Amino acid sequence: MTLQQWCFSFRGRLGRRDFWIWQAAWLLMLVLLFTLAGNNLLDTQTAAFCVVALMWPSSAVLVKRLHDRNKGGQWALLFILAWMLMAGHWSMLPGDAQWVVGRFIPTLIMVCMLVELGGFAGTPGDNRFGKATQAVIFLRRRTPDYQ
Template sequence: MTLQHWCFSFRGRLGRRDFWIWQLCWLLMLLLLFTLAGNGLLDTQTAAFCVVALLWPASAVLVKRLHDRNKGGQWALLMVVAWMLMAGNWSMLPNEAQWLVGRFIPTLIMVGMGIELGGLAGTASDNRFGKPAQPVVFLRRRMADYQ
């Protein structure tokens, strides 16, 4: 799999190794953006634009990893639901319900998705989304380098 396919295509399958590499890269990019914006070295609107721009590759990696687990991309919407529940204002509910809806359920969804995507192996053979996951080629050497 090419680097371009890894970040921008929603087709195919992605193994755990490349999923975790993306998660680390994504975390480092967000950390850098928020650090620069927090220190005034980067405009907040520019940082927000970069975060939005990172949503496409993050979604592509997530969907391909779901495909490796033989699940459709619509399962990725669980992450959106978890984020919306966590960001919501649940003050109209009693204290216990606020905690349940605003913290427990989103945490349960995220932990479940974390185990599903990052901990469990993909299907070993072909599934409805294609052949088994191929590793991402990060550095492609020219043939002259091997001679």
């Protein structure tokens, strides 16, 4: 799999190693963006634009990893649900319900999804989403042309 397929295509399957590589790269990019924006070295709107631009490759990696687990891409909507619950204003709920709906449930969803996608092996061999996983080729070795 090429870097372009890894980051931009929703087709195919992706193994755990490449999923975790993306998660680490994504986390580093976010830390860098927020550090630069927090120190006024980068405009906040530019940082927000970069975060939005990272949503497509994040979604592509997530969906391909779900495909490797033989699950459809619609399962990725659980992350959106978790984000919406976490971003909601739940003061209208009584007592501990605010914490349960606004913090506990979203955290539970995210942890379960990360364990599912990052901890469990994909289906062996071919499945309904394609052939067995192929590692991402990060650096292409050039072979000399002998003519």
